Amino acid sequence: MILSDIDLRAAIVDHRIVERLGPDAIQPCSIDVRLCGSLALLDERVEIDPGADRWGRYDTLAIPPGGWPLLPGRFALGSTRERVQVPDDMVCLAIGLASLARVGLSAEMTGLVDAGFVGTVTMELRNVGPAPIRLRAGMPIGQL
Numbered sequence: 001m002i003l004s005d006i007d008l009r010a011a012i013v014d015h016r017i018v019e020r021l022g023p024d025a026i027q028p029c030s031i032d033v034r035l036c037g038s039l040a041l042l043d044e045r046v047e048i049d050p051g052a053d054r055w056g057r058y059d060t061l062a063i064p065p066g067g068w069p070l071l072p073g074r075f076a077l078g079s080t081r082e083r084v085q086v087p088d089d090m091v092c093l094a095i096g097l098a099s100l101a102r103v104g105l106s107a108e109m110t111g112l113v114d115a116g117f118v119g120t121v122t123m124e125l126r127n128v129g130p131a132p133i134r135l136r137a138g139m140p141i142g143q144l
Contacts, residue, residue, distance in 0.1 A: 002029050011087075018082050018144065025082075030143040033080040033094075036120065037137040038062050040077040069132035070105070070125060078107075079120040081138060086117045094121050096142045104129015109142050 003011065005028050011017040018031055025032045040058040048056040058077065061068065070076060086092045091114060096107030106126040113121060123142060127133050 004029055017086070017092075018084055021082060022138070022140075027143070031082075032097075032140050033082045033084075033121065033142050033144060034138050035063075035135060035141040036079045036081045038078075039068065039125070039135070042075060042077075063135060063137040067134040067136040069134050070127045071132050072104075072127050072130055074127055076125045076135075077122060078125050078135070078141065079122050080142070082120070084113060084117065084119065084121055084144065086113050086115055088115050091115050092117075092144050094123075094142060094144050096123065097140060100133075100141070103133060104131070105133045107141050113144070 005026050008017065008026050008031060012021065012026075018033075022032065022034050039061045041061055043057040043059060046057045048054060084092065091112055094109035094111060094113050096105075096109060100107055104127055106124075106128050108124040108126070109121055110123075121142075121144075125135070
């Protein structure tokens, strides 16, 4: 079942789904989420070897007030500014915004957020376009 905006508003009032919402976040059947204030950048000098349980190393970057350019071909991890709380009787679908995908920003989120999950949703950000894309803290980045 997909919740309508009326059902989403009721669940939010009951503190059942999302906290720290932005203005106008509730859409007809989704909730817009924003990018948090920091990114995790994979250290390209460290080899990743999943077979040996070596997953690389990340450096944390606080997004400056003027934003930070994600260059073509680059990858970063981000998360939602909003705190998500999925009730035990629901699951949540998390997806990137189509408007960002049309300019080359792939904002892959976890996909399915399990029942009982509490926290921020991690997203993999990739610039698959030809030009730098400026990421700003608080910018709309996806939907639940």
